[in-house]
Amino acid sequence: MIFSEWLRRQCEAEWTAVVTHPFAMAITKGTAADDDMRRYLEQDFQFVDSFTALLGAAVASADTFEARVPYGKFLGQVATTEEKTYFHRALAELGGTTEAPLEPATAAFKGLMDEVRAKQDYLLIVTVLCVAEWCYLGWASHAEEPLPEGFVHREWIELHEGEEFRAWVAFLRGELDRLGENRREEVLTVFRKAVELERAFFDMAVSQG
Numbered sequence: 001m002i003f004s005e006w007l008r009r010q011c012e013a014e015w016t017a018v019v020t021h022p023f024a025m026a027i028t029k030g031t032a033a034d035d036d037m038r039r040y041l042e043q044d045f046q047f048v049d050s051f052t053a054l055l056g057a058a059v060a061s062a063d064t065f066e067a068r069v070p071y072g073k074f075l076g077q078v079a080t081t082e083e084k085t086y087f088h089r090a091l092a093e094l095g096g097t098t099e100a101p102l103e104p105a106t107a108a109f110k111g112l113m114d115e116v117r118a119k120q121d122y123l124l125i126v127t128v129l130c131v132a133e134w135c136y137l138g139w140a141s142h143a144e145e146p147l148p149e150g151f152v153h154r155e156w157i158e159l160h161e162g163e164e165f166r167a168w169v170a171f172l173r174g175e176l177d178r179l180g181e182n183r184r185e186e187v188l189t190v191f192r193k194a195v196e197l198e199r200a201f202f203d204m205a206v207s208q209g
């Protein structure tokens, strides 16, 4: 079994809880309440700051030029254009703010991202990036056509599905498969922690409504 699949299976129950989370499923159906969506996106905007920094750390710490390129491409294309404009438009639509105080789940996730970034340990950086993107592909893949009409739901799904996003996730998984075998347990600890944080993040969106 390839290493990335082995990692996912070690966390099977928690993984399934994330990719079928009621809040994520409500996004795919366009039924997530505006207030929940606002709270979630306000926190995710804060998440994306550390996530973007982590992409930069991947560019810096990758072991080959071939590996640096996809991070640079993704960083330029998505984090600074499509995704960023989405947040501003969606938060304006929902009456949200880009300066919300951090919820504990957000602070914990930023803590993990900042920790692996500070270490400049490429393998652990890829581990966190891979969980974040693979999980999101997982729930977004549940969306059925026609996608929700409202752009807040629809574009959030589109940002995490489609050919390009699948190729990006495949690349991240490939990096884990290429480099992770010799540090299995260490990688699993970070992988598991990131999956737990993804679940807590979705829980946070619906726990205060």
Ligand SMILES: Cc1ncc(CN)c(N)n1
Residues within 6 Å of the ligand: 044, 047, 051, 132, 133, 136, 198, 201
């Ligand atoms: C919490 C979380 N995890 C993952 C993603 C996908 N980039 C996200 N936007 N937010």
